[in-house]
Amino acid sequence: MEQGREAHCSTEETFTAEYKMMMTLGQGQFSEVKLAFHIPTVSCVAVKICRNQKYASLIKSEINIMKSLAHPNIIKLFHVVQTRETTYLVMEHASEGDLLHHVLELGSLEESEARRLFTQILHAVQYCHDKFIIHRDIKADNILLDHRGNAKLCDFGISAKVIPGQKLSGFCGTLNYCAPELFGKEAYDGRTTDIWSLGVLLFFMVTGRFPFKAYSAVRVIQQILTANFRVPPHVSVDIRDLILKLLIINPYRRLTIGQIMRHPMVRNSEACLPPTSPHLSQAPRALALSGP
The missing domain is CATH 1.10.510.10 (Transferase(Phosphotransferase) domain 1)
Known part of the structure; x- marks a missing residue:
């Protein structure tokens, strides 16, 4: 995928058609993170699923902050899907856990x-x-x-x-x-x-x-x-x-x-640090496209 592109939004229908939710990776106070499979590019991503009702301002802040970050040692936000009740943050998947x-x-x-x-x-x-x-x-x-x-x-x-x-x-x-x-x-x-x-x-x-x-x-x-x-x-x-x-x-x-x-x-x-992995190298190419 191309680097340096901004995380974009799409409709829930497109989102559910392109992603297959798999196992739960983690659970928080107002969200959970699931491993998901991006069907068009045969790639794995992490999807943070947030409940909007009580935490809309925190979710908005998190999205804005993550959109502004591009560093090889920070998880990258690829894609945002928002509905009335739920926000989905599609992110880089780190396969070796925490x-x-x-x-x-x-x-x-x-x-x-x-x-x-x-x-x-x-x-x-x-x-x-x-x-x-x-x-x-x-x-x-x-x-x-x-x-x-x-x-x-x-x-x-x-x-x-x-x-x-x-x-x-x-x-x-x-x-x-x-x-x-x-x-x-x-x-x-x-x-x-x-x-x-x-x-x-x-x-x-x-x-x-x-x-x-x-x-x-x-x-x-x-x-x-x-x-x-x-x-x-x-x-x-x-x-x-x-x-x-x-x-x-x-x-x-x-x-x-x-x-x-x-x-x-x-x-x-x-002096002895190995090179970090190329940023976004494992990202689904389709997620690089800018959206509304």
Whole structure:
């Protein structure tokens, strides 16, 4: 298919005639994601099925954000179908599943693999932040792996597009990955909350567990608010150092994206990164056509 084309819309009749729904890949609060077969091009895609009734504004925001993104480490939106009750988002399918299950199956990642994937994820987040998009739910569940083993950031359902200097407010995200400032009453810089989540993600990748985990949500929050965690001794010095510089209570003392890029762990990883898969190479060609 041609690259750089905008996601387009079509009628429900065309959509149902061209796609065969298969297994469910995931389920969320207001949506589910199914594997689907695009009959004209004999290709697999992921279809996010959203209920419009209560979440129309979130769905609209997600579509607008995803349409603006074109990065090899971010899941691509191909096609949108909207009816009165339901919105279908046809997206790139990452055939190797999500990072959460991948890590749990292995117990933890080899450090070389953790460095490679984390660096790819970091590039995706930097790209978003450069476009003033805050993901707000970075977690292993929202990192998919394609057929070449490359990381793909997905699920922009609660993401926010901000203007320079704009702060966010309110609790948002998944508890184990949430930054301390999310539990306060003051507005916060969304970029620093994403960076905290990256620290939790890196810890999980190299240990197979979360830095903040307890039998109750109250206890987890207490651990987060005091940054009460311990990096296991087997973790390499440069990875340990980066984790400690990301999981800092004061958001203004956390490393910025630019500083993370210059950190030895990431600098050393960049040199051995394999080429990412050609963007959109697995997409159905018919989905490249622009529509209304």
